[in-house]
Amino acid sequence: MTSPLGRLRPEHPPARRVDDLVAAFALRTTGPDAAGTTFTGVSMASGDVAPGDLFVAVPGLKVHGARFAADAVARGAVAVLTDDEGAALVPAGTPVLLADDPRLLAGPVAAWALGDPGERLVTVGVTGTNGKTTTTYFVDAALRAVHERTAVLGTVELRIGDDAVESPRTTVEAPVLQSLLALARERGATALTTEVSSHALALGRVLGTRFDVVGFTNLQRDHLDFHGDMEGYFRAKSRLFSPEQARRGVVVVDDVWGQRLAEEAPIPVESVATRAGSPVCAGADWVVVDADVGLDGVGSRFSLRGPDGRVHEAHSPLPGLVNVSNAALAVVLAHAAGVPLGAAIDAVGRAHAIPGRMERVVERGDGWPLCLVDYAHTPDALTLALEAVRPITPGRLVLVYGSDGDRDRGKRPIMGQVGARLADVLVVTDENPRSEDPASIRAAILEGVRDVRPDLADVHEATSRAQAIRDALRLAGPDDTVIVTGKGHEPTQEIAGVFHRYNDRDVFLAARAERREQHA
Numbered sequence: 001m002t003s004p005l006g007r008l009r010p011e012h013p014p015a016r017r018v019d020d021l022v023a024a025f026a027l028r029t030t031g032p033d034a035a036g037t038t039f040t041g042v043s044m045a046s047g048d049v050a051p052g053d054l055f056v057a058v059p060g061l062k063v064h065g066a067r068f069a070a071d072a073v074a075r076g077a078v079a080v081l082t083d084d085e086g087a088a089l090v091p092a093g094t095p096v097l098l099a100d101d102p103r104l105l106a107g108p109v110a111a112w113a114l115g116d117p118g119e120r121l122v123t124v125g126v127t128g129t130n131g132k133t134t135t136t137y138f139v140d141a142a143l144r145a146v147h148e149r150t151a152v153l154g155t156v157e158l159r160i161g162d163d164a165v166e167s168p169r170t171t172v173e174a175p176v177l178q179s180l181l182a183l184a185r186e187r188g189a190t191a192l193t194t195e196v197s198s199h200a201l202a203l204g205r206v207l208g209t210r211f212d213v214v215g216f217t218n219l220q221r222d223h224l225d226f227h228g229d230m231e232g233y234f235r236a237k238s239r240l241f242s243p244e245q246a247r248r249g250v251v252v253v254d255d256v257w258g259q260r261l262a263e264e265a266p267i268p269v270e271s272v273a274t275r276a277g278s279p280v281c282a283g284a285d286w287v288v289v290d291a292d293v294g295l296d297g298v299g300s301r302f303s304l305r306g307p308d309g310r311v312h313e314a315h316s317p318l319p320g321l322v323n324v325s326n327a328a329l330a331v332v333l334a335h336a337a338g339v340p341l342g343a344a345i346d347a348v349g350r351a352h353a354i355p356g357r358m359e360r361v362v363e364r365g366d367g368w369p370l371c372l373v374d375y376a377h378t379p380d381a382l383t384l385a386l387e388a389v390r391p392i393t394p395g396r397l398v399l400v401y402g403s404d405g406d407r408d409r410g411k412r413p414i415m416g417q418v419g420a421r422l423a424d425v426l427v428v429t430d431e432n433p434r435s436e437d438p439a440s441i442r443a444a445i446l447e448g449v450r451d452v453r454p455d456l457a458d459v460h461e462a463t464s465r466a467q468a469i470r471d472a473l474r475l476a477g478p479d480d481t482v483i484v485t486g487k488g489h490e491p492t493q494e495i496a497g498v499f500h501r502y503n504d505r506d507v508f509l510a511a512r513a514e515r516r517e518q519h520a
């Protein structure tokens with residue numbers, strides 16, 4: 001059976017001739033003659049194959065996709081596009097199309113097969129280390145002011161209109177993206193916003209789409225296990241700002257990477273400076289001239305000066321200055337995508353809560369502390385999240401957190417230091433340990449905690465995340481704020497290769513119910 005992702009396809013895809021594809025992309029061929037063969041879909045994962053598909057078999061980091069060609073053919077693939085190494089693995093009797101780098105062709109071929117669906121929608125792509133999800137939802141809210149139906153793709157979900165499914169990752173594989181663009185169009189959506197991760201850019205997942213507008217939030221230390229160093233990470237992000245991928249860009253220039261991107265990008269770029277008073281404001285097209293972080297924690301008011309010098313009163317519906325930045329970027333992106341400025345400002349200011357992004361799970365009152373779930377999982381994001389919560393916390397700030405396994409080890413002690421510096425009470429626990437020993441990840445965090453707080457006062461360790469949340473609720477008083485960071489909306493926790501159903505919000509609510517019962 002085709003996987004849930006494989007089923008996210010248009011109901012009425014065009015049938016394309018394999019020989020037309022060969023001609024359009026100057027492919028070499030081997031195996032049986034494909035003249036007369038048609039295909040109606042493209043897949044890169046054998047489990048996603050539907051009858052009538054072209055299977056794109058790429059050399060992966062772990063395995064060559066052509067190893068699964070027989071499985072793909074058994075599921076109904078009519079031809080295989082691969083490289084010379086892969087060709088030898090395709091079962092005899094199946095037409096083989098050859099390219100030097102089939103991964104780079106997966107998106108363009110899928111777009112071609114589906115009649116360039118991205119060209120029939122207004123498309124916005126958002127990249128950067130932090131703030132992609134938030135900005136994407138803000139942009140979607142603004143697009144909905146003028147588009148009756150929209151789609152939004154990213155870490156949290158794949159949504160078309162009111163229908164959503166869980167997302168396997170931040171940016172889906174190239175053929176899935178093209179299928180979603182076509183499905184969105186078929187279902188009447190006229191605009192689509194997607195997060196674009198650095199992995200996606202490095203692995204060509206958005207090739208085949210030329211976005212109307214792309215946005216950049218910031219670049220901070222993350223994913224160096226994959227990109228090697230900050231320069232490599234920056235280069236991956238910059239790919240989105242090329243003429244093949246985007247018509248125009250909007251770049252937040254608060255950090256040096258944004259400044260460099262705005263200077264170097266070969267497409268027209270509008271710059272946005274969101275830290276009022278910073279020297280970069282002088283040269284930016286759009287400037288946040290002042291911002292008032294709301295002490296009620298509900299959001300912030302800010303003034304945005306446009307390139308014509310006019311100042312507009314705007315609002316961010318989420319707390320903290322980072323969300324002023326996300327809201328300002330979203331307004332400019334949506335405006336560049338055709339939404340009138342006033343409508344964009346108004347819609348972003350009233351955007352709904354985003355799952356796992358500063359999500360208020362329990363409101364302060366009736367003896368309960370304010371309980372928040374946030375996705376911050378980098379030192380910078382954690383710093384900003386804790387700084388945003390401090391002004392809305394009359395009592396102590398209680399932080400529950402960990403750090404991912406099988407990912408950048410260097411950040412663990414730094415996460416420890418940040419927590420110890422900015423929170424009052426720490427409960428150090430597990431995030432997604434993956435194949436690593438959870439205790440050693442916690443130990444690395446605690447090493448950083450000790451640098452700042454050698455006596456480990458008010459520092460606790462919990463061997464399960466659910467227990468950590470229960471501990472935090474027990475420790476917190478009504479004036480305190482409990483913030484659980486790192487996993488946000490995630491519906492699972494990966495331990496020793498197994499994905500367990502797990503969600504911070506649900507656990508928070510269950511822990512509160514448990515405490516209620518105990519005190520009833």
Ligand SMILES: CC(=O)N[C@H]1[C@@H](OP(=O)(O)OP(=O)(O)OC[C@H]2O[C@@H](n3ccc(=O)[nH]c3=O)[C@H](O)[C@@H]2O)O[C@H](CO)[C@@H](O)[C@@H]1O[C@H](C)C(=O)N[C@@H](C)C(=O)N[C@H](CCC(=O)O)C(=O)O
Nearest residue numbers: 044045046060061062063064065068169170171173197199
């Ligand atoms: C580093 C990375 O992104 N790797 C992705 C990449 O792996 P790969 O090319 O090495 O693939 P592989 O596992 O060697 O397999 C090779 C080929 O065989 C195919 N295959 C494999 C097995 C099978 O049974 N059938 C089959 O057809 C695969 O689909 C693939 O095309 O292609 C695979 C197939 O699409 C992805 O599953 C895999 O994502 C892995 C699971 C992953 O964890 N990716 C993360 C790091 C990621 O992409 N994250 C970013 C967000 C990061 C962030 O900002 O936080 C994201 O966009 O989600």
Ligand SMILES: Nc1ncnc2c1ncn2[C@@H]1O[C@H](COP(=O)(O)OP(=O)(O)OP(=O)(O)O)[C@@H](O)[C@H]1O
Nearest residue numbers: 129130131132133134155322325374375376381385
């Ligand atoms: N503009 C920003 N600058 C720095 N940190 C931010 C910004 N926006 C949000 N954050 C912090 O980063 C966390 C992640 O935010 P969000 O989910 O919007 O980013 P993301 O780019 O989608 O992350 P990921 O790629 O890991 O899914 C938030 O919970 C918040 O703490």
